[in-house]
Amino acid sequence: MVSGILDGLWLVPALPLLGVVLNGILALFVERPLLLPAAGPPSAAAGHGHGASYRTLVAFIAPGVVGAAFVVALLCVLSLAAAPPEGRIFVQVLFPWIQAGAFTAPVAFQLDPLSSVMALVVTGVGFLIHVYSVGYMSHERAFARYFVYLNLFMFAMLILVLADNYLLMFVGWEGVGLCSYLLIGFWYEKQSAADAGKKAFVVNRVGDFGFLLAMFLIFWTFGSVSYTEVFAKAPLLSGDGTLTTGLATAITLLMFLGAAGKSAQIPLYVWLPDAMEGPTPVSALIHAATMVTAGVYMIARSSALFLLAPDTMMVVAVIGAATAIFSATIGICQTDIKRVLAYSTVSQLGYMFLACGVGAFTAGIFHLTTHAFFKALLFLGSGSVIHALSGEQDMRKMGGLKKRVPVTFLTMFAATLAIAGIPGFSGFFSKDEILWKSFSSSMGSPVLWVVAAAAAGITAFYMFRLVFLTFFGTSRMDPEVEKHVHESPWTMTLPLSILAVLSVIGGFLGIPAVLGGAFGVPNLFEGWLEPVFRRAAPAAAHAAEEAAHHSAALEIGLMALSVGIALFGIGLAYFLYRARTEKPDEIARKWPTVYGVVFHKYYIDEFYEWAVVRRVVRGADWLWQMFDARFIDGIVDGAADIVRSAGDRIRRLQGGIVGGYAFSLLAGAVLLVGYILYRSIVQ
Amino acid sequence: MVEPSAYLLLSAILFCIGVVGVVMRRNVLIILMSVELMLNGVNVAFVAAGSYLGDVAGGIFAFMVMTVAAAEAAVGLALLIALYRLKETIDVTELRILKW
Numbered sequence: 001m002v003s004g005i006l007d008g009l010w011l012v013p014a015l016p017l018l019g020v021v022l023n024g025i026l027a028l029f030v031e032r033p034l035l036l037p038a039a040g041p042p043s044a045a046a047g048h049g050h051g052a053s054y055r056t057l058v059a060f061i062a063p064g065v066v067g068a069a070f071v072v073a074l075l076c077v078l079s080l081a082a083a084p085p086e087g088r089i090f091v092q093v094l095f096p097w098i099q100a101g102a103f104t105a106p107v108a109f110q111l112d113p114l115s116s117v118m119a120l121v122v123t124g125v126g127f128l129i130h131v132y133s134v135g136y137m138s139h140e141r142a143f144a145r146y147f148v149y150l151n152l153f154m155f156a157m158l159i160l161v162l163a164d165n166y167l168l169m170f171v172g173w174e175g176v177g178l179c180s181y182l183l184i185g186f187w188y189e190k191q192s193a194a195d196a197g198k199k200a201f202v203v204n205r206v207g208d209f210g211f212l213l214a215m216f217l218i219f220w221t222f223g224s225v226s227y228t229e230v231f232a233k234a235p236l237l238s239g240d241g242t243l244t245t246g247l248a249t250a251i252t253l254l255m256f257l258g259a260a261g262k263s264a265q266i267p268l269y270v271w272l273p274d275a276m277e278g279p280t281p282v283s284a285l286i287h288a289a290t291m292v293t294a295g296v297y298m299i300a301r302s303s304a305l306f307l308l309a310p311d312t313m314m315v316v317a318v319i320g321a322a323t324a325i326f327s328a329t330i331g332i333c334q335t336d337i338k339r340v341l342a343y344s345t346v347s348q349l350g351y352m353f354l355a356c357g358v359g360a361f362t363a364g365i366f367h368l369t370t371h372a373f374f375k376a377l378l379f380l381g382s383g384s385v386i387h388a389l390s391g392e393q394d395m396r397k398m399g400g401l402k403k404r405v406p407v408t409f410l411t412m413f414a415a416t417l418a419i420a421g422i423p424g425f426s427g428f429f430s431k432d433e434i435l436w437k438s439f440s441s442s443m444g445s446p447v448l449w450v451v452a453a454a455a456a457g458i459t460a461f462y463m464f465r466l467v468f469l470t471f472f473g474t475s476r477m478d479p480e481v482e483k484h485v486h487e488s489p490w491t492m493t494l495p496l497s498i499l500a501v502l503s504v505i506g507g508f509l510g511i512p513a514v515l516g517g518a519f520g521v522p523n524l525f526e527g528w529l530e531p532v533f534r535r536a537a538p539a540a541a542h543a544a545e546e547a548a549h550h551s552a553a554l555e556i557g558l559m560a561l562s563v564g565i566a567l568f569g570i571g572l573a574y575f576l577y578r579a580r581t582e583k584p585d586e587i588a589r590k591w592p593t594v595y596g597v598v599f600h601k602y603y604i605d606e607f608y609e610w611a612v613v614r615r616v617v618r619g620a621d622w623l624w625q626m627f628d629a630r631f632i633d634g635i636v637d638g639a640a641d642i643v644r645s646a647g648d649r650i651r652r653l654q655g656g657i658v659g660g661y662a663f664s665l666l667a668g669a670v671l672l673v674g675y676i677l678y679r680s681i682v683q
Numbered sequence: 684m685v686e687p688s689a690y691l692l693l694s695a696i697l698f699c700i701g702v703v704g705v706v707m708r709r710n711v712l713i714i715l716m717s718v719e720l721m722l723n724g725v726n727v728a729f730v731a732a733g734s735y736l737g738d739v740a741g742g743i744f745a746f747m748v749m750t751v752a753a754a755e756a757a758v759g760l761a762l763l764i765a766l767y768r769l770k771e772t773i774d775v776t777e778l779r780i781l782k783w
Contacts, residue, residue: 655779656779656780657775657776657779658714658775658776658778659705659706659707659708659709659775659776662705662706663706666702666706
């Protein structure tokens with residue numbers, strides 16, 4: 001146990017909460033009166049008139065608190081790193097929260113290598129996106145409201161990753177879901193945005209229900225929800241037969257349902273593409289870099305349980321690989337720049353699940369980290385493009401922007417190289433680690449490798465399609481839009497540049513042994529996370545040993561092959577969208593069915609609409625008409641009717657004639673006296 | 684020596700006349716007088732029982748009741764005058780604004 005600077009760990013989530021409070025006050029008491037039409041001056045004056053000073057304040061507070069949280073988190077992690085590998089776990093109990101009989105759940109934070117990686121990614125990337133948002137949202141009227149939600153999201157996300165038990169994690173889990181809903185529907189005057197927010201919330205409910213059930217099962221089995229206790233007991237209980245494989249499978253499958261909801265995996269991925277209705281920095285922060293990776297984090301965190309359930313591991317790996325290739329193919333035909341990136345995110349999350357499913361948790365978290373860099377950068381870059389084009393998102397109306405927005409182009413191109421897996425860039429290291437593990441791990445298989453490698457090729461293809469359509473060729477912009485094209489302000493280009501540097505060099509944190517070993521460079525990332533997964537699962541170490549049996553030549557060969565596939569994808573994109581630009585339309589005409597199916601995202605939304613949504617709506621309608629309107633209302637209305645008709649009769653006694661009252665008084669007295677006399681006579 | 688039951692009979696008759704007056708009459712003044720009659724009926728019973736049992740408590744109670752009755756008459760008449768000034772009637776069947 002280490003302490004000292006680590007005692008300030010609670011500050012990491014508390015600082016964004018402070019931002020919520022401060023910005024909330026500004027939003028409620030300064031901004032809201034300005035926006036309400038009743039406030040006198042026309043709303044156009046808001047933000048440019050005397051109200052502008054509060055915006056400056058918000059622009060300093062919101063990124064400030066997140067930046068401070070990053071600094072605190074960094075200091076804490078450095079202090080943790082000073083301890084020997086085995087002692088790198090720190091738990092800070094703030095206060096007991098729920099105590100009911102044997103059940104206790106404190107509000108406590110746990111910092112270990114895994115949660116420290118997450119905390120640094122969340123606060124670091126989060127800070128950059130906050131800075132970017134200041135520029136991107138500068139024309140937004142509800143400026144303070146936006147940053148309240150964004151700060152609240154940071155708070156919830158940090159609770160999620162720093163919690164030391166499942167219940168507190170669930171609080172963060174729901175908190176980020178709420179913020180996701182609020183921010184997707186940020187422009188709630190727009191019907192599609194409000195609908196998308198609702199869709200995200202409802203689909204996530206399905207997953208959350210799985211997480212809740214898993215938590216109940218965990219408590220029922222282990223009598224605790226604290227990570228330390230559960231993971232310590234897991235091997236013991238599975239040894240003495242209390243925790244059967246079936247039970248472990250049930251727990252982990254339910255958890256995976258929760259993860260699939262939050263991290264947009266088949267069959268619950270449908271909400272993420274629609275979530276692009278939110279502001280672009282939100283897509284970068286919540287729907288690419290942080291929240292959607294919560295599912296991966298949860299599985300990595302619970303690796304001790306997942307490794308006891310081989311069937312679940314297989315399900316996770318297969319669903320991950322299937323999602324990776326499925327959504328990658330959808331990405332080929334999308335024309336909205338943000339939707340391409342959304343499907344790409346779903347696909348990349350699939351890789352992370354694939355890694356977890358084959359027991360390569362380190363590789364999954366590594367890809368999570370590099371993905372946070374390059375996907376956040378891609379989203380922010382696309383936001384910069386959209387900003388430059390006055391809100392245009394359709395790639396068919398872009399083109400030739402390379403010279404017009406040079407910083408955006410260069411940074412986005414770096415991210416594209418990273419996600420395509422070009423050697424030397426961060427995506428190459430993390431993706432190749434996953435590919436190799438899916439082939440070599442005892443839980444992996446060559447089939448998974450083929451699927452994942454194919455998805456990598458498709459990824460390279462659609463990403464370069466995006467870059468070619470947006471930045472190269474001749475302009476297809478509206479003349480009106482073209483006049484106003486401009487590079488974004490420094491608040492936007494600076495985060496882009498920093499993320500670009502991270503996207504390029506981030507991979508060197510985790511150089512695979514087969515490449516780095518020769519030069520004596522260790523795999524820093526794996527070394528850092530290793531204690532977590534070794535303590536949790538000796539089996540993982542075993543799997544790693546098995547992997548070592550494969551020859552280095554094979555690993556290098558497969559690596560070269562996957563790079564070749566990626567280069568082929570890039571070449572194809574060049575051929576179709578640079579060299580022979582008439583080809584794509586020809587292909588679409590030649591196979592209209594195939595093109596139509598892919599263009600319509602395999603009609604999955606329509607299928608869900610038919611198979612689930614309509615049935616649920618109809619069922620709810622029936623319940624409303626039959627159960628609510630007739631049964632419940634019948635009881636309530638009936639009770640009211642009885643009381644009313646009784647009152648209607650009884651009120652006639654109050655005739656208002658004093659003589660009548662006197663008479664009933666007399667009659668009562670006579671009856672009473674008569675009764676007493678009768679009793680005394682009978683006795 | 685008159686039979687004690689005769690006093691009680693007188694007391695009961697006075698009380699019943701009072702009751703009938705309270706219940707039947709519409710004039711508030713008459714109702715108040717009927718209430719006095721009921722109280723005096725009770726007084727007769729107190730005094731008779733006191734003298735029969737040789738207990739002065741009966742007499743004392745009668746005085747007590749008279750005092751209260753006097754006070755009640757004063758308050759009642761005051762209310763009556765206030766009521767008459769307000770509504771220009773002392774017929775109880777007209778005073779029914781509190782019903783329902």
